[in-house]
Amino acid sequence: MTATRIDGKAHAARLRARIAEQVAELKQAHDLVPGLAVVLVGEDPASQVYVASKGKQTVEAGMKSFEHRLPADATQAELLALIGRLNADAEVHGILVQLPLPGHINESEVINAIAVKKDVDGFTVANSGRLATGQRAMVPCTPLGCLMLLRDQMGDLSGKEAVVIGRSNIVGKPMASLLLGDNATVTVAHSRTKDLPEVVRRADIVVAAVGRPEMVKGDWLKPGAVVIDVGINRTEAGLVGDVDYASAVEIAAAVTPVPGGVGPMTIACLLANTLTACCRANDLPDPAGLTG
Numbered sequence: 192m193t194a195t196r197i198d199g200k201a202h203a204a205r206l207r208a209r210i211a212e213q214v215a216e217l218k219q220a221h222d223l224v225p226g227l228a229v230v231l232v233g234e235d236p237a238s239q240v241y242v243a244s245k246g247k248q249t250v251e252a253g254m255k256s257f258e259h260r261l262p263a264d265a266t267q268a269e270l271l272a273l274i275g276r277l278n279a280d281a282e283v284h285g286i287l288v289q290l291p292l293p294g295h296i297n298e299s300e301v302i303n304a305i306a307v308k309k310d311v312d313g314f315t316v317a318n319s320g321r322l323a324t325g326q327r328a329m330v331p332c333t334p335l336g337c338l339m340l341l342r343d344q345m346g347d348l349s350g351k352e353a354v355v356i357g358r359s360n361i362v363g364k365p366m367a368s369l370l371l372g373d374n375a376t377v378t379v380a381h382s383r384t385k386d387l388p389e390v391v392r393r394a395d396i397v398v399a400a401v402g403r404p405e406m407v408k409g410d411w412l413k414p415g416a417v418v419i420d421v422g423i424n425r426t427e428a429g430l431v432g433d434v435d436y437a438s439a440v441e442i443a444a445a446v447t448p449v450p451g452g453v454g455p456m457t458i459a460c461l462l463a464n465t466l467t468a469c470c471r472a473n474d475l476p477d478p479a480g481l482t483g
């Protein structure tokens with residue numbers, strides 16, 4: 192039997208519609224409009240596309256979008272000064288610096304200059320620490336999107352065996368924290384893991400976030416596993432994930448495709464985090480069902 196194709200595009204569209212409704216209610220009840228500032232440094236083609244999509248979807252959801260483009264040779268001081276102004280701007284509830292940054296810029300210093308309450312990427316040390324210790328945090332968008340897809344597909348994740356492949360600060364580690372928060376039993380595998388196929392074979396849930404085209408094969412999977420592919424790899428054959436989709440669908444119960452799986456959820460969850468940041472800045476309760 193062939194696996195379900197988890198339609199991230201359709202899921203993201205439904206999520207954006209719910210966010211737009213909640214944004215309209217916020218305006219009506221409190222005369223508040225969430226605002227998102229996105230900062231792009233340089234001209235990386237993929238980043239330009241993502242930033243344009245973020246701006247468009249922010250406006251479509253009824254929020255304010257502020258786009259700031261700096262040249263590739265902008266200095267760190269210029270970037271920090273811009274973040275300082277956005278931190279102080281009452282119309283801006285969320286700030287995102289598009290990654291990757293040019294090599295001469297210290298990514299960690301820049302990210303950690305963002306006010307913790309406006310850190311809608313959830314990448315600051317403060318938000319990472321809060322998530323890792325089970326406190327209320329701003330949750331990174333890609334892992335939050337993966338969690339929403341998993342809950343939608345499987346319901347309760349309690350007691351499930353989950354293997355997260357990849358230990359990055361922006362996907363692997365927060366993903367592991369979120370799965371632990373839902374009471375899954377979590378293994379984080381990485382490049383030094385011994386016998387990775389055997390580790391993956393025991394998982395009910397596989398989240399692949401390694402950045403290696405089609406590395407996870409169908410015969411690594413436990414029959415009936417749910418597979419979330421975070422990879423976005425540009426190859427000569429086109430865009431592929433970290434999972435070999437064709438062989439995975441022969442064994443798994445459900446698999447996210449690339450494109451059209453996790454990617455669209457990343458931007459929808461950014462809108463969710465911006466709405467959450469606006470509510471928190473105004474001492475209102477978190478919006479229902481958006482915070483993970």
Ligand SMILES: Nc1nc2c(c(=O)[nH]1)N[C@@H](CN(C=O)c1ccc(C(=O)N[C@@H](CCC(=O)O)C(=O)O)cc1)CN2
Pocket residue numbers: 237241287288289290291312332333423430449450451452453454455456457458
């Ligand atoms: N500050 C951040 N920088 C980056 C993040 C992030 O979450 N915060 N994530 C990625 C880029 N990204 C959003 O910024 C992103 C990547 C991919 C998609 C997406 O919808 N992908 C499509 C395929 C589109 C394509 O052809 O490239 C899909 O998977 O269907 C959305 C957002 C790195 N930087």
